[in-house]
Each structure stands twice: as structure tokens, then as C-alpha cells.
Amino acid sequence: MLLKKIFTAILLMAFSFSAFSHGDKKEEQSPLMVNTDTEVGKVVAQFHAALQNSDVETIKTILAEDVLIFEGSGAERSLEEYASHHMKSDMKFLASIDSKLIERNIMINGDIAISSSRSKLTGSFKGKELNKVSIETLVLKKVRSAWKVIRVHWS
Template sequence: MATALDGPVGAVADFHAALARGDNAAALSLLAEDVLIYESGGTENSRAEYASHHLKSDAAFSAAVPRMLISRTHGEQGDTAWVMSVENVEGTYR
């Protein structure tokens, strides 16, 4: 899926869009095998770990509750990239 954003920031936007539409395969395809995900004070240390732990619940939550981007920073060094987002997430889930 193409977005108006390129690179790591575009991948993050595409990842969240895939989660929101419940396309777990597309979301996983955007993650490197050795991805490191920081979320709400915890970490997922690989794509496989994320897929087995939080993917399904993150997709269900993302489909039900809208998010509004507050700020985003990003950078790249060599073959490593990072994106940090602060979002406001309000709504009813379950």
C-alpha cells in the first residue's frame, strides 16, 4: 500500500492503517524480522514475538478506537531507522 509518506515514517503509517483495517498479514509484512517495538512501557523484540503476543489485540483495538497524532520524531543511522510517535487515543473498546 502506497502512502504520501516515504521511508520509515511511511512504513509506520502503512502499518497502523493495516492494523485499523484488520489486515494482519499486511501489518506483519511491514516489520523486519528483528523489529524492536516499544509500546506503553513494554517491548516486543521481534516480528514473531509481536505476532504471537499483541498483533491480534492491537488490530482489534485499532479498528475500534481512532488515534490522533500529536507528535512524531524519526531518524536513520546506517541500516537502522526509528520512529517515535505520541498519539491521543480516545474511544470505546469492548
């Protein structure tokens, strides 16, 4: 039932982007950086900083216990599973390469938000040169006045 509500909210947000993207104030923002200065935008930035700085405690406060993470062809279905499997390798990877944010678009509708980002990744990792664009989608939900990441998709 919760998944159906989240899916419905995502669809509504996607089809009504122009109605919800502005809020009450008109801000000067790059068309590639939308709503990054919001509370949600700050949580997304904290999540990325925590991954790059191997800050496990901050990551555990941002990710929901039942977070669903899709990366490549795999899935991790909880914070506990992610912490015991790929979190450390993701941290090592991000600490060893350069990541430059190209664009981030955040849509907020009530207690649900979606962050869509593209980043340029360069450098080398485990002896392999890297030069690619990474795509990320985060779905956040406001839980007891705090924004939590409930879905992650990296490709």
C-alpha cells in the same frame, strides 16, 4: 554486537539531529511533523494503517522477524511471538477507538531510522472510556532495500 551498533547509531542520531534532519532539500514541514514524507515515513504510515485495518500480511512484511516490542511492562521478542500473542488484540483495540496523530518526528541516518510519535486516543474499549496520549518509538533498519521495523516501544 548488532545491538551495540544500533545503540551507537541512535546516540549519534540524537546528538546530531540538526545535521541529519534536513537532507539536501529544504521542505516546508510543520515542526510537529518531520520527515513524514520520506520512504521511512511511508513505511511507518503503512504499519499504522495495517494495524488499524487488521492487515496481518502487511504487518508481517514491515516487522523484522527478530523485532523486539515493548508495551506496558511486557516484551515480545519476535514477529512470531507478537503474531501469536498481542497482534490481534492490538488490531481490535485500534479498530475500535479514534487515534489522531499529534506529532511524528523521523530521523534517518544511513540504514537506521527512528520514528517518535504522539497520538491522541479517544473512545471506548471493552466498556472503558479512553482519553489519553500514546507515545510510540519505532526503530527501523534498511534490509535489502526495504525498511523493516526492528524495535517498537508503546506507552
